[in-house]
Amino acid sequence: MTETLDGLRLSPLTDEDLELLLLVRHFELKLLELYGRGDLNGTTHTCLGQEYVPVALRSLLGPADHVFSNHRGHGHYLARFRDPHGLLAEIMGREGAVCGGVGGSQHIHRDRYMSTGVQGESMPVAAGVALHLKRSEPGALACVHIGDGTWGEGAVYEALNLAALWRLPLLVVVENNGIAQSTPTASQMAGTVADRAAAFGIPHRLVLSTDVNEIRLSLEREIARVREGQPLVVEFVTHRLGPHSKGDDIRPAEVVRAARDNDWYARYAHDHPEHFYRLDGVVKAEVEAVAGEVAARPLSRWEGPCA
Ligand SMILES: Cc1ncc(C[n+]2csc(CCOP(=O)(O)OP(=O)(O)O)c2C)c(N)n1
Ligand SMILES: [Mg+2]
Secondary structure, eight states, rough: OOOOOOOOOOOOHHHHHHHHHHHHHHHHHHHHHHHHOOOOSOOOOOTTOOOOOOHHHHHTTTTTTTEEEOSHHHHHHHHHOOOOOHHHHHOOOOOEEETTSEEEEOOOTTTTEESSTTTHHHHHHHHHHHHHHHHSSSSSEEEEEEESSSGSSSSHHHHHHHHHHTOOOEEEEEEOOOTTTTHHHHOEEEEEEEEHHHHTTEEEEEEEOOOHHHHHHHHHHHHHTTTOOOOOEEEEEOOOOSSSSSSSSOOOHHHHHHHHTOOOOHHHHHHOOHHHHHHHHHHHHHHHOOOOOOOOHHOOOOOOOOO
């Protein structure tokens, strides 16, 4: 079954996929609530509306693959590790934090996963890791998530150049939510992501769907080719449901409405009410329990580099 913006139904998800989607959604909502109450310091960027991207990619990536995330990375982390305790503890600076509480929301390192709040920084690093994988672990790839606004960083092009030249197993996932902080993509990007990938001879795939199963089917073969040394840019046309960070949303009402109209959460509830309502409350309660438990822990201590 296909989902498109004209209203076809989303295909049914497995419990595992729906639970993960809901976990990310309720985790992010809980964070905004905690910040709103003044229970958290610093900043955060939620992936509300974009949760389906890492959930769809999850089954296409393996344990040997590296994932490089960005400032909007909670969904990437949760899809990889399903570890809301460790992530929330990291953000709250409590015991059990993934990086001892010094990385916070944006800077996390665990196994073959790393995030950074510095836009574009991860691209050359991911290209370097892809080179290493090509030489020493053929078949594995480096997957890097960047936003549309990050295409304004020169490092992106240096990495694409070498990825194409050296045929690196680099998967660039672009989450094009149409905006960078408060600047619409149309006001900051000349041409398109597709044109820019084409300039390096790198294939580009556009994903309009929010249907997890459909996305997987459409990308399966292309991602297998990445493993053989064919870099790929996959551009998700997606929507940022919430503010850029915590309360800084100055978008016109119709833009926010369009984001809501495309929200997988409301659409799945409409299309599969029995499945949705069987799990939604359960996962929400799980996140509530995680927040209560983590908040009650002692403060974290940093005892050297994280994993
Ligand atoms: C090098 C650098 N410049 C500026 C910033 C501040 N900043 C954080 S997120 C952001 C916008 C990013 O837009 P985009 O890449 O589209 O990702 P999105 O936030 O939409 O997910 C900016 C300018 C930064 N983190 N790093
Ligand atoms: Mg953006």
